[in-house]
Amino acid sequence: MTRPITAVNDFVVKFANVNGSGSASANGLFVKAILRMGVPVGARNIFPSNIQGLPTWYEIRVSGHGWLGRRGGVDLMVAMNPQTWDRDVAEIEPGGYLFYDSTKPMPSSKFRDDITVVGLPLTALCNAAYAEPSKRKILKNIIYLGALTFLLGIERAVVEALLAEEYAAKPALIPANIEALQIGFDHARDHLKPLGLKLRRADAVGDRIFVDGNTAAGLGAVYGGATVCAWYPITPSTSLAEAFTAYCRKLRHDPETGPDGGGARYAIVQAEDEIASIGMVTGAGWNGARAFTCTSGPGVSLMQEFIGLSYFAEIPGVIFDVQRGGPSTGMPTRTQQSDILSAAYASHGDTKHVLLLPEGPNECFEFGALAFDLADRLQTMIFVMLDLDMGMNEWLIEPFRWDEDRVLDRGKIMTAEMLEAGADFGRYKDVDGDGIPWRTLPATHPSKGSYFTRGTSRDPYARYSEEGAVYVDNMERLLRKFETAKSLVPPPIVRRAARKTSYGVIYYGSTSPAMDEALAGLEADGVAVDALRVRAFPFEGEIFEFIAAHDLVFVVEQNRDAQLRTLLINEGGVDPARLVKVLNYDGSPITARFIQAELAKGMGVPKARAGEMVR
């Protein structure tokens, strides 16, 4: 028998449930209880594209150190789904724990010798306590939560307080839930021993908040001054539009008239499809409103024609692309970073688009607001590239911050006064040498400044033209504008290793928390790697300087074809041999262990000898 794992505030728990069984609420309470005890937690919901009946998991990284990405491996499996029993049991670390419903006896072949099995007669307890099937279904989850409260040393008062908060609007439900919690707790206390995994009150959470990226991005859009949202439901982006709607209802009403008096300082339309949603964004952007849509890869595919129009006709707008597993329908409820290329070069002809690559909810908020400034400044479509892991999972992050003195950048809009003063208005004229022309909004002036917007070629004064030289001039100006964008987008963040090294690693987006832990792990093994986090496309010079300064650079991505690496090679003329692919694309968020192992392997030294290979 392998020695049982013992750990305080540092382990991985995974709940295996059935979709639609009401487990999400209990699992959420479990996480919040740990956070209220001051212990940091990273939580990931792994769910099927289905309403009821298919397997779902909830994986929780408890880390007093503050590692919030997926570590890899499971220390405690709460196995509540017979469908996935075998694979759930197989996933447990040697010395780990299996918690299961022991109402029905199971053959010994269904267990492993190297784990500790903890059985709770959950169904029996539930059936004994409740006659109604609906109660049995829901409260079963609270009963196992009660047992885990005892087994892991969670403070019961914390869970009870959370239950009171959860059902504040329906107080009649509180006693039943407290009772169920008690049933589980008492049974575990009377029949089971506490596990080697323990939770102990700490002070490592501080004033951090627990929020998902879609909510953060929706709030960012509010602070960024977005007034028009046209969207179409698609997993995993839907909750972004819903968050924007909820925050607008709270924060964006004329105080005189209120929500029911025609006082909405926003317009939200659920469009008939993704094409209509980006069309509305295009129309609103042309007419001077800050407009956005949120979607996922299939939506971006549908929007291609309008994105090309916006690029060429130079119309501002924002697309939040919450990436999921592709291609086609792929894995709709699993995460990937596989829209990088299709967004960067969206539409036919020669196009390039600005991408913002947030690492988590904080940057979803910041970039969510910034995207509207960039869209207006650059008069183009800006993509904010989230993914399912970041968008739909709650992350522990620093509180949102906003500078009260910040002024929204509306870009180059020519006013009636400027026109009246004799400004030479040419809609596509590069007046300032930065490739960005001035624009007028419809109805600016009775006789000056009007122009015809079109997707066909035109001269600097917006006059239709099929002259080759005129077309080339325009396309070159668009490249100049893209060059200007480099100075406006968030720069990369470089983290130097403690010692000089010829190895570098580039990563982006939701890989960040796992990368934090992997880099710390490598350092503990004596391996030095410099790290650079890309935060936007176009790539600014520092990224290529970083690559040039290292013999070998690993590019860590969550897609099959190393899309960011391709973009780096394409845009920077980098020798492909110097960029090593490190790819995770099974739909699950990348783990620290995977990154650490791949980097160690790529450096040619076994993990056991990693400490000797530092240059």
Add this chain to the structure above:
Amino acid sequence: MTYIAKPQFHHPSLKHNALGFTRRDYEGKVSTLCAGCGHDSISAAIVQACFEIDLEPHRLAKLSGIGCSSKTPDYFLGASHGFNTVHGRMPSVLTGANLANRSLIYLGVSGDGDSASIGLGQFAHAMRRGVNMTYIVENNGVYGLTKGQFSATADKGSKSKKGVVNSDSGIDMVGLALQLGATFVARSFSGDKDQLVPLIKAALTHKGAAFIDVLSPCIAFNNHKGSTKSFDWVREHNEAVNRLDVLMARMAVTASYEPGSLTEVTQHDGSVLLLRKVAEDYDPTDHAGAISYLQHAHAAGEIVTGLLYVDPEAEELHDALGTVKQPLNALPDEELVPPVAALDKINAGLR
């Protein structure tokens, strides 16, 4: 589409409207459509209508899709901002533009290829949303720019210029608009300016989704024997249900008509639509009756024209959304960006 601007010269005797504009102030660039194209007649009718209702030219935003008809916004209202979008998807762009600034007048111009095929979905949803706009389909039953293929509005059994017989049923955009909830639905003929100009005037003053299907024969590819969209066919089968006059709110209603031959419809803004009945039993405010009338006329081989339906109390999209009266594109930072205190409260709620 052209870059050839018309000369600015105005004859001193040109009539001025209440705003001091002449008809020439509502014109655009020189048309490059085929000589005699019905679409140019529609452009002329738009110019006339805008002049007559004293619309400030720059306060109108004109949007179109792709095709012969969609080129036409360049040929009228040169002082207005125009947007030639993508094929069939003008309605969504217009909707977005309208959301950004509800204070402008929106005119969407489209064709049957644009609106009845790739754009059918967007056409439908713009109508059912009640976007405050005038949506004109310049309907010739044929693809002109690609030289003569049937469009989805071509009648079953009609013949192409090459003699091919259309085997698909034609889509009746008017019937569709009625079913979809458009609150102003009319049909006219590019060759009947007396009917078309008042219809455009009425549509532009209507609050809500106003749709006009204008039969506009393509002289190059669909004006031959066997076509049901030719000038001759439309003239011979035209059944006008009414004739329209529009009295703006500021005008005193002094006209006198014989009882029984006139319907007055007062719109939200006080403008009055005076409908001289041709079909005595026709009531343009009866939605079900309009659908029934249309179907019976179609069965009889008639092309019904005139104002077929109007809801004078119609609401539009902004009413449903409850947006502020000010244009969203003009709201200042302080009305858009919540205070930091609100963010602190949100942070507190996420712990």
